[in-house]
Each structure stands twice: as structure tokens, then as C-alpha cells.
Amino acid sequence: MHSMVRGKSHQLAGCWALGCCLSFALVAAGAEPRLRDRIDREIARWQIGPVEATITDAQFLRRVSIDLLGRIPTPEETREFLASTDATKREQWVDRCLSSPEFVWRMTELFDVMWMERRPEQGIKTGPWREFLSGAIRGNVPLNEIARQILSADGADDRQRGAARFYLARGGESHLLTRDIGRFFFGRDLQCAQCHDHPLVGDYFQADYYGIHAFLVRSFPFTDAKKKLFFAERAEGQASFQSVFTGERRFMAPRLPGGTFVFDPDLPTDQRYKVAPAKNVRPIPTYSRRAELARRATDGTNPAFNRNLANRLWWIAMGRGLADPLDMLSLEQPPTHSELLDLLADELVKQKFNLRSFLKEIVLSQTYSRPIAEPADESLRSRWVSAAQTGIESWRSELAKAAAALASLQDQYDDVADQWDQAAAKWTDATDAVAAASKALANAEKAAAKPVAAAEAAQKAQTETQTKYDRLLAAAQAASAAVKLEPSDSELAQAATLFRTRADAAKQALAQASRTAAKLASAAESARRAVAEAKGKIDQSRKAQQTTAAQLAEVDRRRAELSESLWQAAGLVAAWKSKVSAAEHWIDYGRLLSEQQQSRQRLAQFGQQRQSAESARAAAAAKQSELMSRLDELRSKLTATERRAAELASQRKPIAAKLEVFRRAADAATAAAKLDSKDAQLAQAAATIAQRVATVQSQAARTAAETDAANNEVTQIRQSLAGIEKQLTGVQSQLKKSTEIIARIDRELAQLRKSAPALQSRIDEAAKLVTADLEQCYAIARLRPLSPEQLAWSTMTATGVLQRQKAAVASKLEKESPLPADAQKDAAKLAERHRAIEQTARTQLQSHVRAFVSVFGAGPGQPQEEFFATADQALFMTNGPLVQGWIGAAANRLAKEWADQPPEFQADQAYWLVLSRPPNDTERREVVQMLNSRSKDRAAAIADLLSALLASAEFRFNH
């Protein structure tokens, strides 16, 4: 199933990963791909989209130096590295690190902390323990061999006495050791399974806990007459446990997590010890359970051991395990990349547990060189979103398939676990029966002792009586013979009679003794039979025990196999699950982004709409004001015209009256003139009057016409007015409509603007999730805090303390024991000198490291991988005399050294020293400004700069 799914996934992964194609090419060409490429290929399989970015040379140098040397690079190393144009310079630098004595120091520190968790000096001191570790690491002793030496250590071999610290600093306490062996060598914290099967972790069983415990239960700390402490072992002792939940009791034979039972060899009682226990004598059993633990765990056949070690080596380079936390490897918390972990575990075995070559492959993988953040290029994200959208359905169905496979395996496993439990119960009963039979035999033997002794005593008494009788009878017969020869000798006769009497008495006693002996002999016989029967029973029960043990071993073997399949299946489910969940995150993120895009577009749209509504409104407003002014104009014209019409109208009446008067005057004059037709004067006068009438008449007519014209004009104006008023109504409603549209758009805009921050924060949340996913799938690297030791050595490197110490040691050595000229050319001797300098300088500075550890390290016996930050750490850096002393001294020295240099140079150098990079322009400007303002106390200014940079997150973390 494992390989089946692997094959399928290649098609999926193939489209994405360049590394993958590259590896395929290598496979096609028939070459075994390098582990680093296989790592990249496995990692790429589970990524959703493409990953290309790698860190710069300067970043790589800092990252890998902290990981392998335990310190930041010096400015000289950085400059040299950056100046090199060699294409393989990264690999060369890694090789240089791995062969450096600083690597030995760093790994010694690391494995010390990992295995001892800063436990106090107890039993065996830290010194010999670290010598043991550093000797082994220097000599490139395989890691499984180092583990074997630790797990089998008894403190007797003086050359490896330090190895016994693992056991003896824990007081040899078997439960503490069970827990820590589980954690450090098998990656499983079984503590919760001490009293019952783990309630939360389905594959952590009480039997797993006591399986380890059974290897240790015979071991104990032993102090000999010379007060030397050992971890000794007896040949007796059984582990058993009882669940606080079920109350069931089980005997437990030694058993490795994920392994099978290791039953003791059946040794006769008198052959169980090489050195038998006695007062002040350290016993040495013929068969050591602990040695067996050490051998079986480390011989490369135990998958849990191999995986744990591979996982921890991955953690060294990556700052997290493929399974994390490191001591909770379980079905329910499977690794993020379980097939990669299995690959690493297999490779570790193939590479013979070689620390250096293994680490080298990891740090030279592309995966190791990912930056801590994605490149600023936004298109990467959109590619991941669309990849997620395209892929998710098929990944979901892969997940469903994997989950179904897991479920069916789980059912099988549950059945086997039930069978296992029954078999264990039977074996426990059989073991109990052996114990009962042994007890019965002892009882029978005890019960038989008395009658057997009595029968033997009776037999002896009978024999004695027989002898006595025989002698007496012989004497009596001899005496009788004598009496026959001398019948008169009465004394003789008397004596003979006495013998006869005694012989008769003895005969009676003999009969009695024979009866008694016979009786007791039969009693003894039945007691003997009882013993023989008990012996038979014990043989029988031993056989039954062996049979049940064989059955248990068989079920256990199947269980171990199934457990392996289950592990792989669970790993696959977890991998698909996180891929699907990451894809969901990406899709969510993409949706939110497009929502934001849409909302931005709508914003733009509304803006446009608003603008056109705005201009429509402006036009309407202009029109309105134009109409209004025309309206005003017309209205005043109307008023004038009306007034004129009224005036004209008012003129018509007097004119008509005048006309009437004139007409009457004319009529009268005409009539008067008719009477005297010859009166020309009169006629003339009448004509004059009539003429006047005509004048008035035409005046009246004119006025009438004018009035009509004025009235017409009024009507016209009124019509125009009505038209304009109508237009105005139209324009006003237009105006109102535009205003409404604008208000609506403003409301919408306000809504959009209001929802923008909420959307942004949802996007930020989603971005956090996808960033976490990117980290989870190794597309970006984790920001890792430096360990207390890394921080101490890096601070000492940045302030020059370490380099100066080494220089001082070197010159002292050169003075005390100069290397002869021929040795100067001898690589081995030079390396040895180099090592001695490193060792001495680091040892001299060790107390400073302890000061860092006391502030930055977790408590003894507590997990040391958890990051924490407390105020006292900040105070230690910014105010503490140790670090501030280093900074002050460095600043004084540098101020002198740089006295003739411009502030730009000083700023650059300070950045190179602490952050292994030059400042960017903004940074340089800021620092230069600060330095310029403090030309009088330049040393103090430099100290402040170093202080600030050493307190920065960029220094505190590996990135």
C-alpha cells in the first residue's frame, strides 16, 4: 500500500517540482539519486504550488554555521565566503564545518542537552560524559554505536565510564529511565501509559511502557568498597503491571516499542551469574537484559529507534522534527512527511548511522535553503491558489482512500490487539502457574524432608539392631557350644544363658525395628512420589509457559507488523489531510483576495457612477439656474406688460368719454350748422369739431390696438412662463434624482469602506494560515530561536570574545610548545594543534555559556526545546555586566581601530559583526546619523549600536 500510493503521488507531484524532474532524470540515467535530492522530491510531493526561492549565500552561511558550528560566522569568514565564485562553495563550507573541532563541540553540547536535559551533577559528572560524547563524535563513531554504549553502560569500563551518566544521573531509577529511554531513543513519551493504556494516544500501551521497564527492572546502582558507583544488574526480577482502569495484571517480558518480546534464555540456576552477588561484590549476570536492550534497539532493525534518530537529526538542521514534538511519535500524531521520515530512517541505517554524512545531505538539500518568508512576488500566491483549486478534489479523494485503508487496518489491529491481550493473559497465567508449581515443589520437598529422614533413621536403627542381634546370637551360639564341652561350669552356663536371653530380646527389638522401618519407608516413599509429581508438574507448567510465550510472541510479531502498516497508513492520512486542509486554506485565501478585488472594483465603479451622477446634477443645476433667471426675467417683463396693458386699458375710458363729448359736440355743431347752411363760419367750426372727433376717434382706435397688443403680449409671456416652469419642474426632478443617486452611491461606498478593514483582517488571518501551511510543507523555513549555547557562542563571536580567546590560547601554546618546522607541514599535527586551541579556548569560556544557560535555558530535567522569553533575559542582555562588559570592550577596541574611518564604514562593520550582512541604505543612514551626532563619545555610540543589534530579533533567531 505504501509503495502503491507513493507511485500515484508522483504524477501529482511531478508537475510541480523541478527537483522532482531532476531526480527522475537521474533515476532514468541509472544513477542512485543523492539523498538531498530525494529529500527535495519527497518534500515537493506534498507542496501545493511551485517553490523556487532560496536564501542568499550570506544567509546560507549564517544559517548553516549556527546549525553546525553553534555560532554565527565571523566577518572574515563571511567575506571570504561571499568573495568566492566557486559553484560548490556551499558544499565546501559544509565540509569545512563538519571536519572542524567546533562541530565536535557543538554536537557534544547538543547531544548532552538532548539526552541529559541539563540534569545536575549526580552519579557520573558532566565532564567524563562530555568527554565520552566528544571522543565518539570526533572519531565519527556511528550514532547507533554511541547509543548502544550508553544503553549498555555499567560504569565498569573506565574508558567509557562517562557513558553511564545517562543511567546514573537519573539515580538508576527504573521508571524515570523507562520514560527517558522511551523519549530519547524511541521518540515516545510513554509516561501516561505507566498506569494504564494512554487515554489520548491510541498506540501507547501500558505494555509498551513495561516492555522497556522489564529491560531495566533488574538493574540498580551499586557502590563498591572503594565508593565507586556502578549500574549493576541481577539475574532475577520480573516486571508486571496492573491497569488502574481494568485492574488486570500482566507479567511483562522485555519488549522494545514496535519490536517483539525478548524472552530470557533458560539458564540453570547455577549458571545465571558470571559473578554471583555477595556483600560488597557487584554481581554480573550471564545474561544481561540491559545489554540486550542496547543491542536490539541499536542494531538497525528497530524502526522506532531509527525513526526517532532520523527525526532528531532532521530537527537539528530544520529546527523542528518531521514528527513534532520529538517525543510524541505516535499514530495519532504522525509526522508531517511520514514517507520522508521512513526514507531518512532507512538511509540512516544504510549510511551506518554516520552523523556527518547524514547531516551534510540534509543541509545541502534545497529544502534546507528556503527563506523564512516568501519572495515579495505576489504571483506566487495566486499560483498556489489556482493549484489548490485545481487539485483539491483529487486530493480529497486520495484522503478518503487513505482514510478507508487506515480504518480497515485499524480494525485488524484492534483484533490483533485483543488477541495479544488474551495471549498476554494466558502467558501471565502460565507464568503464575510456573511460580505456583515451583512453590508446590518447594512445599513437597519441605514436606518430604521429615518422613524421608525418619525412614532413613529407622532403616539405620534396624540395621544396627540386626548387627546387635547377629553378634548376640553368634555369641550365644558360641557360648552354647562351649557349655556343651564344659557342662558343669555353671558360671559359663549362666553367661551363655545371658547371651541367649539378650539375643532373644534383640530378636524382638529387631522385629519391632523392621516393622517401624517398613512403615516409615512407605511414608517416605509416598512423600518422594509427591515430590516427583510436583517436579512433573513444574516441567509441565514450564512447557505450558513456553507454549503460551511462543503464542504471545507470534501474536506480538503480527502486531508489530500491523503496527508498521498502520503507521504508514496513518502517516499517509495525515499527509493528505494537511495537504487538503492547506488547499482549503489557500482556496479561502484566494476567495477573500478576489472578494477584496471585487470590492475594489466596485469601489472604482461606484466612483465612476458617482462622477457621472455628479456631472448630471451639475448640469441640471446649471439648467435650473438658467431657467430660474429666465423665469425671473419673464416675470418682470410680464409685470411690465401687464402694467402697460392696464395703463392702456385705463386710458380707453376717458378717451371714449372724450370721444362721446366730441361726438356730441360735433353732432350738435353739425345740427346747428345745418340750420344755417350758409353760415360758412359755422360750418367751418362744425368741421373743425368733426375733425377733432376724427382725431379723438383715431386716438381711441390706436389705444384699443395698443391695448390688444399688450394683452396679446401678456398671454404670450404667460405661455412662455408656463413652458419654462414645466421645464424647471423637469430639471428639478432631475436634480433630485441625481442627488438621490449620489446619496445612494455614498451609502454604498461607506458600506464598502466600512467592510474593508474587516475583510482585510480576514485576509490577514487567512494569510497567517497559509503562511503556517507554507512553513508546514517546508516552502518557507521556520524562524528558529538560537539555543542558549548558540546564543552564548554567537554573542561571543559578535563581540570578538571567542576569537580573542583562541588567539590568546594559540600564542600561549606557540610560546610553551612551538610546533617544529616539519610539524607545520603535517596536516594531522596542525589539525591536532587546531583542536587543542579550540578545546582549550572553549573550555575557558564555558562558565560564560553557563551564565547564558541559567537565563535562557529551561530547568533541569525539563524539555529544552520549548522557546520562552522572560524579562530577565532582556535585562541580562541589555544591563547584565557579562554581555555589557564584552560590548564595552569591543566598542573601545573598535573605536580605536576605526578612528580614521568614516561613520559609513563603522556602520557597515558593526552590521557585518553582529548580523553577518551590510546595512541597507535606510539602516546605514540611521546609524550614520547617530554616529555623527556623537563624534565625541564614539566608543559609547558604537557600544549602543552593538547593544541594539545584539538585542534584535534578527540576532536572536536563526533565519
Added chain:
Amino acid sequence: MRCRYACRSDQHQIARRKFLGDMAAGGTAVVGGLAWLARPAAARQLESQQKHVIVINMHGGLSQLESWDPKPKTDTGGPFRAIPTSVPGVHISELLPETAKQMHHLTLVRGINTKENDHGKGAYMMLTGRRRTPAADYPKLGAVVAKSLETRDQSLPGHIVVTPGGSGGRGNDAAYLGPKYSSVVLGNGNPPPNTTLPKGVSSDRDAVRHRLRRHANERFLSQRRTAMTDVYTYNYEQALQLMAKREVFDVSREPAKDQQRYGKHDFGRHCLLARRLVEHGVSFVQVSHSNYDTHNENFTFHFEQMGEFDRPFAQLVADLADRGMLEHTLIVVLSEFGRTPRINNRYGRDHWSAAWSVCLAGGRLQRGAAYGKTNANGTAVADGQVDHAMLFHTYLEAIGVDATGEFEVAGRSLPVADPSSQPIDEILA
């Protein structure tokens, strides 16, 4: 997977599924120090009224007979009388006349049986609420309180231990809760180390250092911010606040009259410091009074030591009550065990854990109560027997911390207090 023990309950199944689910989701682990950033609303209620705990550790084993549970005129009683207190019917040793006047604020627990006569183990049990086991280490009360009562903008440490002598630093008493909750040790009541600027560094220069640091962080963290970097940058600001509040640790800033009232000796000064620290918002303060391990001359010794203890302790109780702080401050006077009723031939009393007492005050505790009884001459508990685990539950309940809750630490759920025990409900109001 199937639940493999008798109950086979659904709850276990669900819990395990959830566990698996959560783990598979992954990637969003909360770093220990940032718990408050993701704190559920329920816990926030605590913050509305900050609670405090003051533990007075009577090193060496205080005699219950010369303090909280006198047995005058019996074969075991010794020379001292019992005196009435401000609570009718409750008597304590005549060595504590000032304390007797405060009895109406106090709560006595007189039926303790811890079955442990070893100093180290007894002290461990009383301060962790658990028996020491080889493969597991438990956090001390101070760490549990500091974590449970942690507030968002806390600038002072939450867990302070004042020692009679020695230098300051960080204690190793938080076990799996992590060093963030370890005690800040104030050697002889002095402020924490490194809280003053280094010699020659003016506050102006310090401002420059921090400005440059902040700018450097802003630039670096614009690439990537994580929970860890947040904690890290925050912790420098916290350190600055601590420096600014340095005088909180300076007991000489208390009024001269108060210094007089508490006494100039170490214990008096430390009690006053405890009051001062609690008033400034510190969650947990432990002071100690040494050394009660009186295998010889038990009576002269208790006469002197109780004499020194009585007044400052009574002042502390009275002051906190006067200032309205006792309602949310728990005071615990404990020891690793008591002392034997039998008086040995050196007029001493030896280690004794079968029937002894502690004195409590404040929080949700019933005032003026005396819970539990020993028999006539104090050789056994007659009524109301309790042990270290019950006391531990009671301490937490008294300040409103759910002792049946769990801490989530690095993907593991760890019970706050021994899940097989429970508080002494009878003395909780």
C-alpha cells in the same frame, strides 16, 4: 482506535479523535508565553478582579502545638498556655497574642495528615499538591498561580519568592509550565538582578539603544512575524517596564511608621514587602521564616521565633483586611510538616506529619473557622482529615482558579491539580 480499557466510553473516543484532528490541522501552535493573546473570554473574568496569594513558608516544620493547635495541660502540651482569640471558642497558643486578635480573619485547618516525614519530600508535597514521583516533576503553587492569574499587560513578574539571604535569579519550580512561570527570586528582598542600567549608560543612551533595536526589529519582522518573535520583542518592553517599576521592590519606600510596625528584622521587612508587591499587582509572593526544625529545645526556640512571627503576620492580615484586599488575597502559612506531640529527652520535638495544622486567610475562605480536630493530646486526627492535595485544591479554589481544569502545554493536557483529589468544600464560602 478502540478504547482498550473497561469503560470504552464515547468520551475517550471523541477526545482522541479531536486530538488527532487538531494535530492534523497543525501549524497554529500557541507558544507558551503568548497564552494571553489567545485567551478565552472565560479566563478574562479573572482579570477583572486581580487575585493574589501570599505564602509564608515556616521552614523546618512548625510545631502545631506551639501555634495553631495547642494542647495545654496534657502529657504532650508543653509549657505554654492556650489563649482565647477574637473568635469565641477558638484558642491558639499564647505565643501568638497579636495573631489571636486577627482570628476572625483567619481559617485554621487542624486535621492534616500528609504521611511524609522527610523535609524535602514534605515541602515538595505541600508546595505542589502532589507526592514526588521519579519520572514526573510538578509545578509549585507559585507557578500554577502565576500562570492561572496571568494578565495581558502584566509588567511585574507573577511569581516571586523572597529568600532570607542569597542572590536573586530564577527559581526552578515551574516544571512543565516552563521557565516563564518560574519564580523570580529576590535574595534578601533585593530587587531582581540587572534592573538598573549598566554603569556609564545614561537613560539617553538607553533610549538610543532601544530606538535602534525597535527599528531593527520593525525592518526584520516586516518579512515575517511569528508568535515567537512577538514574545521576544514584547519581552524587551516588559523588561523596560520592570526597570521603571523597580521601586516596587524597594520596601524602604513604605512609610517609616509601617516599617516600624512590621519590625526591622528580615521577616518583618519581607512581610511588608509582600504587602507592597501584592498592592502593586503581583500575583504570588512567598516569604519564609526559618528555621523551625527543633529537635532540641523546641520551647525556647518557638518562644523566640513565634515572637518574631506574631506581630508582622498579624499586621499583614490586619492591613490587607483594612484595605479591602483580603477578599481577593489568599494567605497561607504552611510548613513541610508539624512536630511530634511526644517531647524528646532534649526538650525537642521531631518530624511529624500525622496530625498537624496550617493557617489560611482570605479569598473565598470562611473567616474565623477552625476545620478539623486532633484528639486530646494531639497524637491523631480525630475529625476532618485532609492532606496536601486537598489543601492545594483549596488554595486554588479560594482565589477562583478551577483546580479541576487543565493546562495545555505543547500539545499535552495536564491537570492543574491532582485529579484524584478535591478541595475542602466545608471551608470555602
